[in-house]
Amino acid sequence: MNNISIYVHTPFCKHKCYYCDFASFANNEDLINEYYKSLKKEIILRKDEINSREISTVYFGGGTPSYVDSKYIVDIMDILKSEFNINKDAEITIEANPESITDEKLENYKIAGFNRISMGLQSANNDTLKKIGRIHTYEKFLSSYELCKSAGFDNINVDLMFSLPNETLNDFIDSLEEVIMISPSHISTYSLILEEGTKLYDNYRKNNIIIDDTLDRKMYHYCINKLKEYDYEQYEISNFAKKGYESRHNMSCWDFEDYIGFGSNASGFNNNIRKTNKSNIKDYINDLNNDTLPIMEKTQLNIKDLIGEYIMLGLRKIKGIDIDKINKKFNIDFTDTYKDKIENLKNHNLVTIEDNHFRLTYKGLDFANTVMVEFI
Ligand SMILES: C[S@@+](CC[C@H](N)C(=O)[O-])C[C@H]1O[C@@H](n2cnc3c(N)ncnc32)[C@H](O)[C@@H]1O
Ligand code: SF4
Structure with a gap:
């Protein structure tokens, strides 16, 4: 059987950013303990879906996995290591918000086997950060980034966004240049998507603000060309990496390889079946308390869908x-x-x-x- 990847979802954030419609929630700290108990149970109940297949990448995403006590993350990683056959060179990533990174957490991640960190910065401009509801400054990001480096993480991704509120081309260029200066191994740049149900969406609607598409494309193409100058290879629509640092986890998704998603709202694709878990944290916990799998959707893809998805994902890759x-x-x-x-x-x-x-x-x-x- 082929290799398979694992995604583990953390649905908690300290504060909800104004643009974000990911399945992540603030003010749910009272559910953290129960959630990770349920997550362990889900992994054990579904272990036959993986069996002895080799795990090539593991990705802890969110939400903000770095927000919760690292003992929960280490615990889940321990279960994955004891239940599954994780390749000794597997890429193991954790997503982090600069606000919640500490020396102690990083040390625990390192011991647990994490070898890649993906940090959300979004902008190096403190006014812009405030406008989009981020709870850290650029200076805080820099000190957290240095902590990651000192803890021995050399494979770090930085997320940047563009077309942010009132952002000019020069503002974006400044942000990009700040990030290039610290030379992370990987940079993801996302054009702002106004998602219905977010604070930013409501605010734009109320004030008749629209995203300037021409400026958005200028920012994107500036980014592609600038990053090329600094030896970042664009290998996907939004992703750029120094040689050898492409995200293996994301590449495996775009290559249409199998992966399993554990946790609330997590999706997986295995043996041509797509499964997505319930996104409500309490529903997820309740189902598992009743020994039921918290599946919201399970679809067996037909050949037409499979080819369509293969092409859609494959076209995201620059090659x-x-x-x-x-x-x-x-x-x-x-x-x-x-x-x-x-x-x-x-x-x-x-x-x-x-x-x-x-x-x-x-x-x-x-x-x-x-x-x-x-x-x-
Ligand atoms: C799960 S978050 C990253 C980790 C962490 N929670 C953080 O925000 O620092 C994934 C990334 O998706 C991007 N993103 C989220 N919502 C977006 C939106 N509406 N438009 C464009 N990019 C978005 C952001 O760059 C964000 O860092
Ligand atoms: S962008 Fe990250 S920190 Fe902000 S709400 Fe979304 S998942 Fe949470």
Whole structure:
């Protein structure tokens, strides 16, 4: 059987950022202890889904895993190590908010086997940070980043966002340059998505503010070109890495490999079945207290869906889709099956086929969604 990856969700944050619609909640500290008890139970109940398959990557995401006491994280990691066959070179990541990183937590993560940290910065401008509801300053980020380095973590991702409230091109350039200066091994840059139900969405709606698409694209392309100058290779629409530091966990998702998601709202994809857990923390805990799996959705994908998802995820990678691989995996002739669509997209200079790979062009990066929907 093939390798498989594990995702573990932490649904807690100290404070809800104004743009964020992830399954993360503030003011639920009274549920933390119960939640991790349930999480352990879920892992044990579902261990047959993994069996002896080798685990190539583990990702603790959220929410903010660094917000909770590190004993919970270490405990879960111990269970994963005792129940599953984790490759000795597995990439093991934890997401962290600069506000909650401490020496002690980092030491515990290191001992538990974590070898990669993903930190949310979003902006190096303190006014912007305040406007989006972040609870740390840029200076706090810098000191937390240094703590990670001193604790021996050399593989650190920094998340940046752009098109933030009132952000000018120069503001974004300043943020990007600050981050380039500290030279993290990996940088993710996300264009702000106004998600319904968030404070920022309501505020933009109320005040008739819209995101300036032209400026947004200027920021994105500035970012691509600037990061290239500093030897960051863009390997996915939003992800850039120094040589050898691409996120193996994320790559395995874009390569359509199997993964299991544990915890509230966690999704997984294994043996062509997609499963998603309930996102309400109390429902998740209650189900497990009753020895029931907290599954919200379970879908067996048919061949058409599988090919559609494979193309959608594969196009996110800058190197694109290996045509031999997709042909072999689904027993199709990709270029023949999609001849008309490919021709049409090529005529608009949105996609290209080079070295037997089907991928987005530089222009196509701005129209990724338009291209992807052609195949689903
Ligand atoms: C789970 S969070 C990262 C870890 C940690 N909770 C933190 O915020 O510091 C994942 C990342 O998604 C990005 N993100 C979240 N909501 C977004 C939105 N509405 N638009 C664009 N990017 C977003 C942010 O860059 C964020 O750091
Ligand atoms: S961005 Fe991170 S810290 Fe902010 S609410 Fe979302 S998950 Fe929590």
